[in-house]
Amino acid sequence: MCISKRWSGITETHLEHVSKTVNDVYNDLSKWICQSTYIVGHGLENDLKALQVIHENVLDTSLLFPNGNKGKYKLKHLAFRYLKRNIQQHDHGHNPQEDALAALDLVQLRLQKGPNILQNTPDRFSIFSFLGHFQKKSMLIGPEHLVRIIRAGCKSRISCESNEAAFQACLQHLSQDAPENNAHLLWIYLQNEYKQSESTSSNALKSLADHLLQLYHAATENTAFVIVGGNKDLRKLKKLNHFHRHFQLQMFVVPFLK
Template sequence: MLNEVTTTLKDVQDDFLKLVNQETILVGHSLENDLLALKISHKLVIDTAVLYKHPRGGSYKTALRILAKKFLSREIQQSGAGHDSIEDARAALELALLKIKNGPDFGSPPSFTRKKLLSTLGECGKTSSMIDDISIVKRYSSETSNAFPVCSDDEALLKAKKEAKNERTHFIWTQFSELNSFYEKQVEDAENLNGKLAEMLSLLTCEKKSVNKKGIHCGMTTELKDVITRLNRRIRGLYAALPTNTMLIICTGHGDTAIVRKLRKMLGDQSETKMSRESILKVLEELQAQAEVALCFLGLKN
């Protein structure tokens, strides 16, 4: 891709400094990534990744395409050929102007005191059962709920099927965690992680990507297929055990949160890897955008 390119980093820096002086205000999204790549420090910036707080707070950042869709009613970054820098810049500028026009609270997630779901159900006279790892049960169960600590997905399934037959129980919570455990195990394998990161980076930078593709999706291994097959079997088994007129709600994510946490830790610890910091940031941005998307499926047992 860069075989015939003669422009150097110094050339780009010189062109940049012709347009930007100490009094110039830079507007963008996650500008630290761009400035890091340019090896330039600049004090006056408006960063929409910071202006628009992530609902989870802390170091989390909402992807530009999500902000554009939510506040500008516009789909961006839909091309398979990579980001359009002009499109991204315009979106960031419009988001910044919206914030300036509507005040600092515009676009901020609502602040409220979270209340345990099971406590709310108890206050409404509903009996609930929580079936999960002991740490989750201790954290989220309430005084009025039934608590069932379990050690495996199969045990969780058995408990859930049993509770489903209890006519006095109105709400059952359980979690199948084998898939998440699989992802956690994968990121601790350095060789596997480096291979996966290289594959993701190649998918992001490949010139021949189809315009219909969105995001990066690596191939599925046999081991992962087996995990998903078992997950599917458990969900089907749980659904089959439900009495009629029962609603089944399945909540899950769209991305691999384990690798997102790992990459953040690598950047924070400045761990040595076969990939450059810029490449890791590029992959992390895409993975984080995927991980921010939640999926919810509802079904009513007839």
């Protein structure tokens, strides 16, 4: 028998002397559950299939909070997104009490707020907000207009008028005497300072390569060095994605308790 303790919290030793049958489990559950009882949980179809049970009143958070696609959100994601709560943080398996409490709180929130909560809660977080939630430091270096826009989660921001100034600010941060004070994420945003011509493009690429090499050598060991290319105007694409998201939510409207 192969059991993943990390996910289930159960080891082979726990099951070694188990003697209860499925009928015994039915009798135990019947003490707590009747036909009018509402069962609350996350992904309950797996539990009900294992027990070979059909129940009329089920409040499943994986259905109450649909993601608009074929898949389902994990309970850990829903707890973080709607409850601002971190669960399942340990390596010795899920805590049933922790998961049950999160599911109950999610159902209560859904009943209080109604379907509007699915649209009013952002589906995505900026990487700065995500890191800030876990007490990880981040720094943004770039043009002033971008620094003003990106505020949430990013407490350290340096505005620079040119790419050269941005590179120097980044190098200064990486070269400070106390590396432990460095940001966990250092994001440098570069501007297009050159007109499109063969000569200027060649010079720009050489200058960019030189600066990137300086940053690479200044970074500490085990640093993830990521280069992301630019993109075009995505406003039309975002508008289409909004329509698609709205349509998917209408397809997954879940009946409510009154």
